Amino acid sequence: MKKRDTRQRRAIRQVFLDAARPLTPEEVLERGQGEVPSLGLATVYRNVKILTEEGWLTEVALPQDGMRYELASRPHHHHFVCRTCDQAFDIHQCPPSVEEIAPAGFRVDDHEVILYGSCPACA
Incomplete structure (x- = not known):
């Protein structure tokens, strides 16, 4: 089932397109609220999960750190x-x-x- 392309999801996608590094959900929230002030952390988590399941984002697990995310299309680094x-x-x-x-x-x-x-x- 295809997910709706909401204003919040578009803002979250743009945050990742503009980022030159892996981001925490909290960083996505902070940057995304510049576009959609009502954006909430639960919405960020939900959309990051969807975008990861779709293969658009990938998880970046760093030891002793929370999960971060970045574009899945990036080459090995x-x-x-x-x-x-x-x-x-x-x-x-x-x-x-x-x-x-x-x-x-x-x-x-x-x-x-x-x-x-x-x-x-x-x-």
């Missing part, structure tokens, strides 16, 4: 988390030869790299 402002940012390259750092005899099928530190605004 990694993340940097600022420990001061708690924002996540994209890293646009993979470390060279991740296979070389795996234990001897192990085969790497996939990998995820997460860097932690301070973003330029917090440094």
Whole structure:
């Protein structure tokens, strides 16, 4: 069943199209309220779930952190988390030869790299 394209869903989609990094539902709410002031957190959660089920968004699970979301169409990449402002940012390259750092005899099928530190605004 196709979901209705509501004003709230359009605003949420636009938030993700404008974002250059993974967002928490709270960040989506804050940005989305600029377009739809009555937007609520429950509506954000519901629509993020729908957009994820439809394959438009993907989940970004960061250790010790709540779930974040980003466009599913993005190519493979990694993340940097600022420990001061708690924002996540994209890293646009993979470390060279991740296979070389795996234990001897192990085969790497996939990998995820997460860097932690301070973003330029917090440094």
